[in-house]
Amino acid sequence: MIITDTENTAAKVLTKELHCGNKSGRILEKGMKALFFLCACVSVAAVVVICVFMFAKGCPAIAKIGVKEFLLGSDWSPRNVPASYGIFPMIVGSLYCTAGAIIIGVPIGLMTAVFMAKFCPKKLFKWLMPPINLLAGIPSIVYGFFGMVVVVPLIRNVFGGTGNSVLTVSIILGIMILPTIVGMSVSALQAVPDSYYEGAVALGATHERAVATVVFPAAKSGILASVILAVGRAIGETMAVIMIAGNSPIIPESMLDGVRTLTGNIVIEMSYAEGLHYDALIGTGVVLFVFILLLNLCFNLITGRKDKG
Amino acid sequence: MSVMSDKMRTYRSHPMSLVFNILTKIAVTLTIGIFVLIVGYVIIKGVPYLKPSLFSANYTSDNCSMLPAIANTFIMLLAALVIAAPLGIFCAVYLVEYAKKGNRFVRLIRLTTETLSGIPSIVYGLFGNMFFVLALNWKLSMLSGACTLAIMVLPLIIRSTEEALKSVDDSFREGSYGLGAGKLRTIFVIVLPPAISGILSGVILAMGRIFGETAALIYTAGTVAKYAGLSDSGRTLAIHMYSLSNEGLHMNEASATAVVLLVVVLLLNGLASLAAKKLSKGGN
Known part of the structure; x- marks a missing residue:
């Protein structure tokens, strides 16, 4: 299947002798190889440039405002004199909403994944998987719209308040992370060798018990990776959130209070921000970016360990 | 029983x-x-x-026509893909056909593409605003937006092309070398054609993401509701819908726009999985 290195070199030598004997051909081969290499470098360059720009612009602003004041200050009023830039309410807001999304999305997603991977008849699988995958394709603006016209009035009528609340955001985000969790967990569950399941059944476990206590734990690193990816999606989601969150920069006291997330802070104020205010928004982006990078690191550690073990 | x-x-x-x-x-x-x-x-x-007035030639605040936004969306799609598709496909070609398996550079690229695919779209928007709009002084323009989106969909195209190239059996390559073809010729004549449906599936998925993207575009391409050239600011359909529903005055028009957006995105996604299925059949 795989060309070994020696075969590869042999092929290279042969190729050179046979076809690239003429100079222009050899130059073309070399030139195209360089071009392919350059294109491969673009993604590396993009990450470097994004990091440099975010940190170079955001960190001085954070330093100017004061790290403690910026991260732990609970007053965000950039238009006051003197202005105050504390993003603690937004950090808390983002964490609340993400936690809510996980509480709602993960159990449903994992149970769905278990059904799809282990209980589902093959014929049904063909019909059920595409809609789940399509959930991932629906634009976030459409989720936001759906939340605005369906979930917000529902929460308002059932629980009172304005309806723009942590709970509303959690529900919509919980739905949005479903395809991520189901997709990855299904492949993780399917990758567990059948012998595990057969062993458990042979020892007298029921079908469900074998899946829940033997197959599921064996797939735990893949499942954990899917949850981490889902956290990343929930914390970074912007448009759907600002349409239903209420967006006042105050720490929410209950599930029914309005909330502003880190992402919402950036979008709402970017249009008129200037000077230090603009830089403080970049600083908000840096905090978000650091969260995401940490999540990525966790993800890589988990999937890396799986590859080795 | x-x-x-x-x-x-x-x-x-x-x-x-x-x-x-x-x-x-x-x-x-x-x-x-x-x-x-x-x-x-x-x-x-x-x-x-979905009334005909929604598709009248020019946007006014009365008719809320989405035609300019649709035209802009197609320009945006085209511009972003013209940048991202060759970059992504060539990058994957390098990874699969040239780089030695598991070397450090390959791992670095894999790490960076994974990082790129994890970055939320608002961070791309921020970066695009800082880099393309302000630092390169391209202003709020379709070009700034397209470049931002091109970086955003790059990992999608790289990964699907990689998978597609890997699924081409090595005997194809060996046969080609055996007949005396060069590496370049082998890639373009032998390896890429059977992989085309897989590559296409990635490109179509990328189209779906571009079509539905809002957060990365608001502060790079802007929200002007006019037919826009590459150097003008213009809103795509998704931003059009956001503006309508944000103003709160045109909810009916917003829901009509949502239909167009949703149907196109679902069609694109369906098409992508169809292409991917064709690849897996061809591989066997």
Whole structure:
């Protein structure tokens, strides 16, 4: 299947002798190889440039405002004199909403994944998987719209308040992370060798018990990776959130209070921000970016360990 | 019948198994139900408002025409893909055909593409605003937006092309070398053609993401509701919908726009999985 290195070199030598004997051909081969290499470098360059720009612009602003004041200050009023830039309410807001999304999305997603991977008849699988995958394709603006016209009035009528609340955001985000969790967990569950399941059944476990206590734990690193990816999606989601969150920069006291997330802070104020205010928004982006990078690191550690073990 | 009663007997002595079984079924019903609910609601709510005036040639605040936005979306799609598709495909070609498996550079690229695919779109928007709009002084323009989106969809195209190239059997390459073709010729004449449907599936997925993207575009391409050239600011369909629903005055028009957006995105996604399926059949 795989060309070994020696075969590869042999092929290279042969190729050179046979076809690239003429100079222009050899130059073309070399030139195209360089071009392919350059294109491969673009993604590396993009990450470097994004990091440099975010940190170079955001960190001085954070330093100017004061790290403690910026991260732990609970007053965000950039238009006051003197202005105050504390993003603690937004950090808390983002964490609340993400936690809510996980509480709602993960159990449903994992149970769905278990059904799809282990209980589902093959014929049904063909019909059920595409809609789940399509959930991932629906634009976030459409989720936001759906939340605005369906979930917000529902929460308002059932629980009172304005309806723009942590709970509303959690529900919509919980739905949005479903395809991520189901997709990855299904492949993780399917990758567990059948012998595990057969062993458990042979020892007298029921079908469900074998899946829940033997197959599921064996797939735990893949499942954990899917949850981490889902956290990343929930914390970074912007448009759907600002349409239903209420967006006042105050720490929410209950599930029914309005909330502003880190992402919402950036979008709402970017249009008129200037000077230090603009830089403080970049600083908000840096905090978000650091969260995401940490999540990525966790993800890589988990999937890396799986590859080795 | 006896199978059924067997099952019932097992469940009677293991009630937790029955509970677990039922819970998974509830979860699946919920997941599928939510999909049907969202798609059904958006379509039923929006279709009655799809009036011809929504497609009149020019946008005014009265007719809320989405035609300029649709035209801009196609320019945006084209511009972003012209940048991202060659970069992504060539990058994958390098990774699969040239780089030695598992060397450090390959791992670095894999790490960076994974990082790129994890970055939220608002961070791309911020970066695009800082880099393309301000630092390169391209102003709020379609070009700034297209470049931002090109970086955003790059990992999608790289990964699907990589998978597609890997699925081409090595005997194809060996045969080609054996007949005396060069590496370049082997890649373009032998390896890329059977991989084309997989590559296409990635490109179509990228189109779907570009089509539905809002957060990365608001502060790079802007929100002007006019036909825009590459150097002008212009809104795409998704931003058009955001502006309409944000103003709160044109909810009916917003729901009609949602229908167009949703149907196109679902079609693109369906097309992508169709292309991917064709690849896996061709591979076997």
